[in-house]
Structures are given as C-alpha cells and as structure tokens.
Amino acid sequence: MRPIGIVSILREQTPGPNRSFAYLMAAAGNNTGNLLFTNAIWEQIPGPKERVGFAFDPEKVNSTMRALVFPAANWFGAHVDLADFADRVEQLDIPVVMIGLGAQDQDYRSHLAVPDGTLRFVRSVAERSKTISLRGHYTREVLARYGIGNVTVTGCPSLYCSLQPDAERKLRKAVAMNEGPTLLHSTRFSARHRDFIDTSSVHRDIYRYAFGTRSDLLLQSEFEEISLLTEASKKPDIDRELATLMTELYAAPSWDALQDYLHRHARIFFDIPSWTAAMTSYGRAFGTRLHATIMSLNSGVPAMLIHHDSRTREVCELADIPSLKASKAKLDDRAIRKHLARADFDRYLKTRQRNWDIYKAFLADNGLL
Numbered sequence: 001m002r003p004i005g006i007v008s009i010l011r012e013q014t015p016g017p018n019r020s021f022a023y024l025m026a027a028a029g030n031n032t033g034n035l036l037f038t039n040a041i042w043e044q045i046p047g048p049k050e051r052v053g054f055a056f057d058p059e060k061v062n063s064t065m066r067a068l069v070f071p072a073a074n075w076f077g078a079h080v081d082l083a084d085f086a087d088r089v090e091q092l093d094i095p096v097v098m099i100g101l102g103a104q105d106q107d108y109r110s111h112l113a114v115p116d117g118t119l120r121f122v123r124s125v126a127e128r129s130k131t132i133s134l135r136g137h138y139t140r141e142v143l144a145r146y147g148i149g150n151v152t153v154t155g156c157p158s159l160y161c162s163l164q165p166d167a168e169r170k171l172r173k174a175v176a177m178n179e180g181p182t183l184l185h186s187t188r189f190s191a192r193h194r195d196f197i198d199t200s201s202v203h204r205d206i207y208r209y210a211f212g213t214r215s216d217l218l219l220q221s222e223f224e225e226i227s228l229l230t231e232a233s234k235k236p237d238i239d240r241e242l243a244t245l246m247t248e249l250y251a252a253p254s255w256d257a258l259q260d261y262l263h264r265h266a267r268i269f270f271d272i273p274s275w276t277a278a279m280t281s282y283g284r285a286f287g288t289r290l291h292a293t294i295m296s297l298n299s300g301v302p303a304m305l306i307h308h309d310s311r312t313r314e315v316c317e318l319a320d321i322p323s324l325k326a327s328k329a330k331l332d333d334r335a336i337r338k339h340l341a342r343a344d345f346d347r348y349l350k351t352r353q354r355n356w357d358i359y360k361a362f363l364a365d366n367g368l369l
Helices: 021-026 034-044 058-064 083-089 116-126 137-145 167-177 194-198 202-213 223-229 240-250 255-265 272-279 290-298 310-319 333-342 345-365
Strands: 004-007 049-052 067-071 096-099 132-134 151-153 182-185 216-218 284-287 303-307 323-325
Touching: 021 223, 034 067, 034 272, 034 290, 083 116, 096 116, 116 132, 132 137, 137 151, 137 310, 151 345, 167 290, 167 345, 182 202, 182 290, 194 202, 194 240, 202 216, 202 240, 202 255, 223 240, 223 255, 240 255, 272 290, 284 290, 284 333, 290 303, 290 310, 303 310, 303 333, 310 323, 310 345
Parallel strands: 004 049, 004 067, 067 096, 096 132, 132 151, 182 216, 182 284, 284 303, 303 323
Antiparallel strands: none
16 A cells, blocks of 8 residues: 655754754754654554655655655745745645644634635645545635535644553642642744834743743744854854844843753753653643643643733644633743633633544544554
C-alpha cells in the first residue's frame, strides 16, 4: 500500500551548536505550539505515512502517495496568501485532506478579505476531499460566504491526544487539590514593536506579571528570549536598543535582571515528550496561548485560556475549554486560582469525547482510518 503523505513541519528537534537558530525556529513553523497539532495528526492517522515538504513536487506525490494531508492552522485570513500551495494542489489527482483549518480574525464581526491564492488553495482541497476539517463554527460561517460548504467542524486535532497516562483522572484530581505553581504564557513575536510595549494589553501585562512575581513563563514564538536560552549557531544579536526594549516590555529594573529571570523561569520545548513531562510539575496554566492551554489539559493539568480573537474564541466555544475574555482577566494569584476553581472541567471532558467521535468519523469519511 502506498503511504499517506503529510505536509508538515518537523515533529521534533534537538537544539545544538551545529543547527542554526533560524532553521530551528523555521522547522517548527516559528512557533513551537505547531508541534502539538502536527504530532497529533501523525499519531491519529494509522498505517504507513511519509513527511512531504512544503515545496513538494505534484507529479512525484501523485505517483508515490495514496493521499495527501495538510495539518492546517489559522490560514484563512488576510494575513497569508497560499498561492504556492494552490498551484501545487491543483496538479494533484489523489485525495487531498485538510485538518484543522481556522479563520484568523479579531472578532466575529469582521469581513475577511482573503487573498485569491488562499481561496484557490482551500477550494482545490475541497474539490479533492469529502470534507475539510475546521477548528470552529465561525470558520464554517466564513467559508460559507465564499461558497465552500463541504466542511466538518472538528476543532483542533491537538484536542484529542492524551499525553499522560490516565490524564483525565489526573486533571480531576489536580482541580480538586488546586495546589502547585502556575505556568504563564502570552502571545508575541518580535520584541522590537514599540506599540506592543507602550499599549496596555493582557498580552503585555502577562510578561510583566510573570517577571514581577518570578513565575515560570512558557515561550513559543518569542525569538529574542528563545535565542538566549537555546543552544544553536548563528543566533540573532541582541543589541543595546533591543535589550532596552525587552527590559521595558517586562518592566524589569535592568537587562541583567531580565536575563537572570529568563534563565531561571522561562521554558521552551522543541519536542512533545519533554514538554508534557515538564507540565506535570505545575498546578495550573494560565494565559493567551491556545496550544499551551491544550497541552496542559492533555497532560492532566488544569488550564484556562484568555481568548482574544476569533481563532481562540471559536475553539474554546466548540471544545468547552475553560476560558474568559481578555477584558475580564485579572493577573494576580488569588484571581487566577479563583478562575480555575470556578471552571467546569467535567463539561470540557464530556465535550471532548463527543467532538472526538465527530473527528474520528471525519477521518474515516476521508479514508484516513
């Protein structure tokens, strides 16, 4: 039997002096949260599989693969033009399946101006599969405006990978005990954006709260901090201007104090096993990162997501992930513990099982089980 091709990033990496920092991050899609849904799909599809590069040869794929799978993310939006994918998929005559597509929008009221290349790509996949897997109902509504209707709302595939033995029992026990330290996480890419530092937001304030309380902080796409903590070659220079910006971002008294904090309390993972193992030392996780939240829950650790855009909100609503609006988030230990104590994790677990059944049916309908 010919294998199923999966167009994906690397499933894990080992940082080292012979690997460039730019490659290390690019191979994770510049955000280590991508590792979670990528590995989930690899584990959920049985049988022979092969990784296919993003610049794949359509003729070769047609002749060597029985189907092609795209682990997707928040690709349906104004921010990305996937014309190159469209050009390649339009040449395929094998089934093509997209899993976990989401719309990227500030809220549910916007009208997304999606680039023609991205529209061509999604339509070409829809023509070659029974349905496309979507992260939530808002994405379904957005695709319907563009005439794409053969879809199944499954949520993100990362929701359905238990990473610790007896994770559900451990989650219920941890909720009842409400003990242990909190792991914080926030959303940011470059620290060079002055507006991010000068504008009050829950994202910025989490970095400041983490430093002020010396809480552990999970990093996923913060290039500057990750470069300080990761062994790699050709790491970006942090000049005086950037060091000043980062110090202001964290409201640290000095660059030396910030570096000391990051080395003691920041966490970065380039593989799923070490990430989930580390999670078991925490009593809860709290912040704005979707996959950091899902990783915590899948590891049996209570977590609450601060939803801040359509992407995070629709997954929370579909999956009943404990969450709250950014405007209602209070950053102090007592408030965080109270938020978690009030969350309905039993509802989350029941919804997870129901959605898992829908997701498995989607995989079967598209010939992937």
